[in-house]
Amino acid sequence: MKNIDENTITQAVIAAMRDGGNARLRKVMNSLVQHLHAFAREVELTEDEWDQAIRFLTAVGHITDDKRQEFILLSDVLGLSTLVTAQNHRKPAGCTEATVFGPFFVDDAPAYQSGDDIANGASGSPCFVTGRVLSVDGSPVASARIDVWQSDEEGFYDVQRPPESAATAEHRARGWLRAAHDGSFHFRSILAEAYPIPHDGPVGQLLEALGRHPWRPAHLHFMITAPGYEKLVTHIFRDGDQYLDSDAVFGVRTSLIAPWIRHEPGVAPDGTVMDEVFYSLQYDFVLNPADATHQHARNG
Amino acid sequence: MKNIDENTITQAVIAAMRDGGNARLRKVMNSLVQHLHAFAREVELTEDEWDQAIRFLTAVGHITDDKRQEFILLSDVLGLSTLVTAQNHRKPAGCTEATVFGPFFVDDAPAYQSGDDIANGASGSPCFVTGRVLSVDGSPVASARIDVWQSDEEGFYDVQRPPESAATAEHRARGWLRAAHDGSFHFRSILAEAYPIPHDGPVGQLLEALGRHPWRPAHLHFMITAPGYEKLVTHIFRDGDQYLDSDAVFGVRTSLIAPWIRHEPGVAPDGTVMDEVFYSLQYDFVLNPADATHQHARNG
Numbered sequence: 029m030k031n032i033d034e035n036t037i038t039q040a041v042i043a044a045m046r047d048g049g050n051a052r053l054r055k056v057m058n059s060l061v062q063h064l065h066a067f068a069r070e071v072e073l074t075e076d077e078w079d080q081a082i083r084f085l086t087a088v089g090h091i092t093d094d095k096r097q098e099f100i101l102l103s104d105v106l107g108l109s110t111l112v113t114a115q116n117h118r119k120p121a122g123c124t125e126a127t128v129f130g131p132f133f134v135d136d137a138p139a140y141q142s143g144d145d146i147a148n149g150a151s152g153s154p155c156f157v158t159g160r161v162l163s164v165d166g167s168p169v170a171s172a173r174i175d176v177w178q179s180d181e182e183g184f185y186d187v188q189r190p191p192e193s194a195a196t197a198e199h200r201a202r203g204w205l206r207a208a209h210d211g212s213f214h215f216r217s218i219l220a221e222a223y224p225i226p227h228d229g230p231v232g233q234l235l236e237a238l239g240r241h242p243w244r245p246a247h248l249h250f251m252i253t254a255p256g257y258e259k260l261v262t263h264i265f266r267d268g269d270q271y272l273d274s275d276a277v278f279g280v281r282t283s284l285i286a287p288w289i290r291h292e293p294g295v296a297p298d299g300t301v302m303d304e305v306f307y308s309l310q311y312d313f314v315l316n317p318a319d320a321t322h323q324h325a326r327n328g
Numbered sequence: 329m330k331n332i333d334e335n336t337i338t339q340a341v342i343a344a345m346r347d348g349g350n351a352r353l354r355k356v357m358n359s360l361v362q363h364l365h366a367f368a369r370e371v372e373l374t375e376d377e378w379d380q381a382i383r384f385l386t387a388v389g390h391i392t393d394d395k396r397q398e399f400i401l402l403s404d405v406l407g408l409s410t411l412v413t414a415q416n417h418r419k420p421a422g423c424t425e426a427t428v429f430g431p432f433f434v435d436d437a438p439a440y441q442s443g444d445d446i447a448n449g450a451s452g453s454p455c456f457v458t459g460r461v462l463s464v465d466g467s468p469v470a471s472a473r474i475d476v477w478q479s480d481e482e483g484f485y486d487v488q489r490p491p492e493s494a495a496t497a498e499h500r501a502r503g504w505l506r507a508a509h510d511g512s513f514h515f516r517s518i519l520a521e522a523y524p525i526p527h528d529g530p531v532g533q534l535l536e537a538l539g540r541h542p543w544r545p546a547h548l549h550f551m552i553t554a555p556g557y558e559k560l561v562t563h564i565f566r567d568g569d570q571y572l573d574s575d576a577v578f579g580v581r582t583s584l585i586a587p588w589i590r591h592e593p594g595v596a597p598d599g600t601v602m603d604e605v606f607y608s609l610q611y612d613f614v615l616n617p618a619d620a621t622h623q624h625a626r627n628g
């Protein structure tokens with residue numbers, strides 16, 4: 029270890045991790061160090077570029093707080109989030125595909141009853157969402173917990189609003205409810221719209237320097253949990269959106285695209301008489317039985 | 329881009345960077361994305377591990393401020409700093425080798441005259457440092473600027489002391505001076521001692537989880553600049569130190585190890601009569617002519 033040079037440094041770092049410590053962490057870090065060094069060699073990273081990278085990561089760290097997670101955003105735009113999600117959710121055909129979790133979920137969103145309006149004051153055209161939670165054999169999954177979250181018509185999640193604003197205090201356009209015994213659920217919300225990921229920070233600057241746009245196609249986030257089933261984290265994407273083919277975070281699956289149907293004023297799916305244009309969305313979610321997951325992971 | 333899965337995500341990210349933006353950044357990011365994804369695949373990174381990584385990087389960002397740079401520390405302990413330094417300073421034989429810059433340099437250190445005591449009140453056994461700055465052909469380099477910085481006998485740099493302390497305000501054990509016309513220099517400082525890198529933060533936790541110690545062998549930092557020569561950033565390491573073979577940041581080169589000679593009370597090299605034990609260090613630095621650098625880089 030006394031005379032390390034550019035050819036021997038990688039093995040020197042690996043040798044330093046040879047004994048002791050957590051075996052899994054050691055395996056992960058061994059691989060990380062090899063790939064990190066291979067990258068630096070491949071591009072012949074200069075000291076100025078290394079310095080830029082240090083300053084970039086510092087800026088990512090400094091803009092991150094309990095409301096904004098720029099490291100998740102970075103992982104998202106580099107496709108790492110999608111890769112990690114995909115390789116951890118290999119499922120039998122017929123199950124609803126998973127996609128990225130994103131940085132906008134919050135733990136303490138309000139509970140709702142079937143039929144409630146989860147918009148809770150968020151701006152946007154009314155939208156009535158219906159569907160069922162099913163097992164892969166088509167049988168209903170009773171009483172699944174359905175967490176849902178989305179942006180408003182201006183493209184902002186409530187947590188992106190100023191800390192003192194009503195939106196932040198009241199948790200708008202997010203919440204959770206339970207499916208009925210027959211697996212069905214319905215609630216009211218607002219129309220999902222395309223929006224740019226937060227691009228006023230270092231990740232936005234990176235995208236701009238790469239000539240990439242920050243837009244995501246309109247979508248509604250779902251997290252569905254039920255005993256005996258693999259947790260499903262996914263979005264439903266709005267058919268026809270101009271960004272379906274260039275999602276900034278690479279989250280779109282064809283199977284997750286669904287039509288938001290436009291309705292003239294009249295009677296909504298839940299019987300409400302609407303005096304304005306409204307939308308409806310119908311989607312059935314198919315959960316993966318937990319046993320199948322394990323079996324698949326073992327065989328995968 | 330609509331139906332990305334774990335097999336197609338890497339190419340999808342690269343395709344998104346195909347047009348526009350900065351060409352060099354695109355090349356760097358293409359390589360980074362490929363290696364990052366290859367790493368995640370190789371270790372089959374789980375969602376929990378991804379989450380741990382996000383939280384780790386967030387903690388690294390949050391502990392970093394204008395006095396503490398935990399991202400540089402992370403780069404150092406992963407050997408990336410040494411690799412980047414080495415591959416950017418391929419020099420002709422006979423030139424003094426470069427090593428990592430480290431996180432403790434400051435821009436506004438005081439100027440000194442030859443013979444001054446740069447310790448400026450920092451605690452430690454007195455040490456008299458002498459040497460010459462030479463070109464690779466053995467001729468003296470006149471009037472080179474020599475920046476020097478080191479920790480005190482407790483292993484702390486001044487910037488690691490509390491913000492309101494005298495050490496921080498006064499810049500202790502750091503400063504710069506000029507070599508004489510014949511390339512010679514001498515100054516007084518304190519004996520360098522081994523010390524642990526800051527290990528009360530996330531990088532320290534990582535080292536502990538890997539069973540690695542945070543110690544660096546005793547050393548004195550030098551940065552030497554002169555018109556017509558490649559800038560030299562290096563350390564001189566204290567011969568006999570127990571950590572020469574396991575430097576936490578992989579900075580040691582055999583050619584950079586030198587003896588700190590112990591002297592009983594008496595007359596110091598600069599004529600000062602010392603009534604306590606003191607040390608002396610002699611080291612000649614050999615700079616790389618700037619033309620040679622460019623030629624070497626082209627051929628390297």
